[in-house]
Amino acid sequence: MPKTAAAGARPKPPTKGERTRSEILKAATRLFAAKGYDATGVRQIGEAVGVNPALINLYFGSKGDLFREVASQALAGAELRQGSVDQLGEQWARFTVQGVSARQARLKASNQSLQLLIRSAASPVAAATVRRAIGEQIVDPIASRLSGDRTQERAALIATYLLGFSLMQRVIGVDALAKGDHETLIRHLAEAVQNCVDDR
Amino acid sequence: MPKTAAAGARPKPPTKGERTRSEILKAATRLFAAKGYDATGVRQIGEAVGVNPALINLYFGSKGDLFREVASQALAGAELRQGSVDQLGEQWARFTVQGVSARQARLKASNQSLQLLIRSAASPVAAATVRRAIGEQIVDPIASRLSGDRTQERAALIATYLLGFSLMQRVIGVDALAKGDHETLIRHLAEAVQNCVDDR
Numbered sequence A, B: 001m002p003k004t005a006a007a008g009a010r011p012k013p014p015t016k017g018e019r020t021r022s023e024i025l026k027a028a029t030r031l032f033a034a035k036g037y038d039a040t041g042v043r044q045i046g047e048a049v050g051v052n053p054a055l056i057n058l059y060f061g062s063k064g065d066l067f068r069e070v071a072s073q074a075l076a077g078a079e080l081r082q083g084s085v086d087q088l089g090e091q092w093a094r095f096t097v098q099g100v101s102a103r104q105a106r107l108k109a110s111n112q113s114l115q116l117l118i119r120s121a122a123s124p125v126a127a128a129t130v131r132r133a134i135g136e137q138i139v140d141p142i143a144s145r146l147s148g149d150r151t152q153e154r155a156a157l158i159a160t161y162l163l164g165f166s167l168m169q170r171v172i173g174v175d176a177l178a179k180g181d182h183e184t185l186i187r188h189l190a191e192a193v194q195n196c197v198d199d200r
Helices: A003-009 A016-035 A042-049 A053-060 A063-075 A085-101 A104-120 A124-143 A151-172 A175-179 A182-198 B003-009 B016-035 B042-049 B053-060 B063-075 B085-101 B104-120 B124-143 B151-172 B175-179 B182-198
Strands: none
Touching (some): A016 A053, A016 A063, A016 A104, A042 A063, A124 B175, A151 A182, A151 B175, B016 B053, B016 B063, B016 B104, B042 B053, B053 B063, B063 B104, B063 B124, B085 B182, B104 B151, B124 B151, B151 B175, B151 B182
């Protein structure tokens, strides 16, 4: 088999440019989550990755544009687009409550997203970006699964229940949510979500 | 009527010490909410009120003790202790959703409490204090209204729905929660809360 055909059959390895871009995004996510939007500079992100800050601007535009990309990736909820409508309450509640016992790498990424969300509230610029990302990445995908009236309000409430739970469980660390009986939590959370899905 | 008796009939005006104490608490709440726990010093709080920092330590003990007092006052939910059990869902949901149209002074105080909660997540010391204050001032009073099994889990879920809603509506500013149809939001939120109250 010729070497080129074999290479074509496998997913193409990322180019150097793609790797750098992804490293910049990772470092930016980590720094924005740890220090907030205002206290994080493009220069620092460049230093963390070992690239010239000018390259970051070339790839992403301004710091605001970079943060938009980070927030959008951090909040992307692919799992919101799956599952049958009469099971969404149970499915999303279980996913949210048991997130705490999820695979380590994934959990770390998810905790970073929550920190990003929390920290960004300090900066009006970043808060506006996060508000838009929550709308586009979480509320809109949920709303697209609903039928009937007031789908935006019902979807925003579901987002509130799921994000609120994650914040209280993992960022604040409320005891009964972190260490309490998971099946009790899932049952009630699922009911609350399904109630908004079905518009009962 | 002798002057002393008349003075006794009215609420006693606060002493200079009480006024100073209350001014320190107000300034501390404002600064902790605006800048977070780590970035706020006792010296700054003293400067804001115009008193010697040593006096603050005399009144409250350490910065950690002062923050504990601030967090405890900020989260005190007197309204959680009132109302009949079969109406708690409706009552708490209405209070939470319509908080946005509450009296200006009160709303400002309440937004400061939310900021305090959000900002404190950045500091492990402050986060532990806020976690304890949420437990004592919100989860425990709710749990005391519930009967049946797993009252801590159910109370923590109710706290999640109410605090989560306030955060998403007022700090993040999710459109459908801030400007959407209030009666739809209240109806679903009330159902979710009452479902935990009744343990259905």
